[in-house]
Amino acid sequence: MRDSKQARLDLLDTLAAADLVQLVARHRIQRLQGLMAGFTMKAEAGTALARRVLKKELQSVVSAYFGGDWLAVLDYLQASPHPDEEILTALPEPRLYVGTAAQTADMAAEVGIAEGEVQAMLAAFLGGGSSVSPVQERAAALHDWWAGFDHAHAVQSRGMPSLWGLVDQDLMVLSRTERGFTPRLYRQRLPSEVLELVGRLWETVTLQRHPGSIVSNPRPHQTMAEALGPAVEFWHGVGLTAWFVCEGPYSRTTLDQVDRYYSRPLAALRAAGCPVDAAFFRELRAAEQSLGPEKEITESQDSTVETSHGQVTITSSVSRSSRREGFERVRDLITRYRRAWAEQHFGAFVEHRWRSELEEVAHQYHRVVAAKGRPPTLPQFARFATTAANHWTGTVRIICTGAPVDVSAVLLGRNGKVRNDHDLVFYNHPHHDGVRVGGDTVTADLNLIPDDITSIAVIVSIDLEAQPTTVFDQHTQWHADITQSSGTQLAFVPGPFSSGETVTIAVELYRRTNSWKVRGVGQGYNTGLAGLATDYGINVEA
Structure with missing residues (x-):
């Protein structure tokens, strides 16, 4: 250990005594020799393709010494571009399909069709049961949440518990060795409809390490708060600071220092073009000066001791912090x-939040396509898309080729049967107990599914009225796209059907402990809907 430490000190002395310009030049030569060796190894007909040369260890060399410009590398090596080389000087501009629902009336008038038809087409394009995009839905929910958040801070008064936990944030430190969640005060202080909305829209997430799976989100309110980022970090933080300065027990900063303490979220708000008025901080400093004097907050405890002379009561008092009069004045200033x-x-x-996150995902996607000549795989895509997907973007969509199909859903109990015939959800009974069917899409709001329902089967059946002799075979095939609120999409393609099946169970959503999971099924029936109805206990005579 001592020799290792001495060796490091000797190396530092050597570097300090060396000519740094010469040292950097030698390092550059060494790195460029590696680049030239890689180019020579992959060169064909005097030149090489960038994607064959630039493996991971050489990408940093091109970035450091050539600004990432492959043409500059070729010019340095005095080589011509490969005939098959594609050099992009600019990435495609991202196109985000958000906010189109508000334009349906104008679209319908322009092409001369009913607005309802445009909305149906838009819903099919978005892969859900509504023409409102997932991003729009979440943006509207954030407005509702902010109204509840603002009201909770505006009515906070002396004698109430602090608002610590109104926002579900990072783990709180309980002691040097113990950590725990922030108290979930939002359950008591936010309106029930807001709680339901947040729980539904942010109920699931995808994990970067397992992009093919969608899992229940144990903390949907934290994911929602992350989507708001610096706005909630600052305004909630300054509200808590005012409370703890005035009501104790202690504050991490003072009111005249909040602009420094929250400099990071304030800088992010300025960068977003949404700065906080500088006059606020001047008034906050003045408000702190007008607070009452500090008063100790003491905790007293009485203990009784029996003595030979009778009982003796001992009172012990411990000062744990201080408080200052004037919280309501500061609260009203912050509220204003x-x-x-x-x-x-x-x-x-x-x-700005959703656009910047989604455009960054699109930008990274185009970078991968430009660098590798093909779209990223799901694990590669998840590396840069997971966070935005979890913030801003639950459906099962059936795509069929070769014949028109009907899509339906069946709610099943623990015995694998329906409770009654209403548990069959289809085009004539399009919604029931949190499950909705619209066109080729089944949407399941898992928060609304009754506790006695343990699985939901998604059914695909050929429209025999349109094509009475058609069956599922090599010409008539379907696949299922499964999407959750995280935006992650899974796909299921069944094996070939060869026994005259006209009805199939596509996928199944099922409960596992306290979460929901999905699996592909692909089971076919050559006995039609009657055979499936018998298995599920549906009365086809009704």
Whole structure:
């Protein structure tokens, strides 16, 4: 250990005594020799393709010394581009299909069709049961959440518990060795409809290491808060600071230092074009000066001791912090500026958040395509898309070629049977107990599924009225696209059908402990809907 430490000290002395310009030049030569060797190894007809040369260890060399420009590398090596080389000077501009639902009336008038038809086409394009995009739905939910959040801070008063836990944030430190979740105060202080909305829209996530799976989100309110980022970090933080400065037990900073303490989220808000008015901090400093004097908060405890002379009561008092009069004045000041900021900036800020995250995903996608000549695999895509997907984007969609099909869903109990005939959800009974069918899409709101339902089967059947002799075979095939609120999409392609099947169970959503999972089934029936109805206990005579 001592020799190793001495060796490091000797190396530092050697570097300090060396000519740094010469040292850097030698390092550059060494790295470029590796690049030239890689180019020579892959060169054909005097040149080489960039994607064959630039393996991981050489990509940093090109970035450091050539700004990532492959043409500059070729010029340095005095080589011509390979005939098959594709050099992109600019990545395609991202196109985000968000907000189109508001344009359906104009679209319908322009092409001369009913607005309802345009909405149906838009819903089919988005892969859900509504023409409102998942991003729009979540952006609207954030406005509702902010209204509840603002009200909770505006009515906070002395004698109430602090608002620590109104926002579900990172783990809190309980002691040097113990950590725990922030208290989930939002369950008591936010409206029930807001709680339901957040729980539904952010109920599942995808994990970067397992992009092919969708899992239940144990903390949907934290994921939602992350989508709002610096806005909630600052405004919730300054509200808590005011409370703890005035009501104790202690505060991480003072009111005259909040602009420094929250400099990171404030800088992010400025970068988004949604700055906090500088006058707020001047008024906050003045408000702190007008607070009452500090008063100790003491905790007293009485203990009774029996003595030979009778009982003796001992009172012990411990000062644990201090408080200052004037919280309501500071609260009202913060409320006034928070509401002014929200009125001016909140809508634009939310759009900035989803647009910047989704455009960054699109940018990274195009970079991969440009570098490798093909789209990224699912694991590769998950590396840069998981966070945005979990923030902003639950359906099963059936795609069939060769024949028209009907899509339906069946709600099943523990015995694998329906409770009654209403548990069959189809085009004549399109929604029931959290499950909705629309066109080729089944949408399941898992928060609304009754506790006695343990699985939901998605059914695909050939429309025999349209094509009475058609069966599923090599010419008539389907596949299922499964999407959850995280935006992650799974696909299931069944094996070939060869026994005259006209009805199939496509996929199944099922409960496992406290979460929901999905699996592909692909079981066919050559006895039609009657055979499936018998298995599920559906009364086809009704």
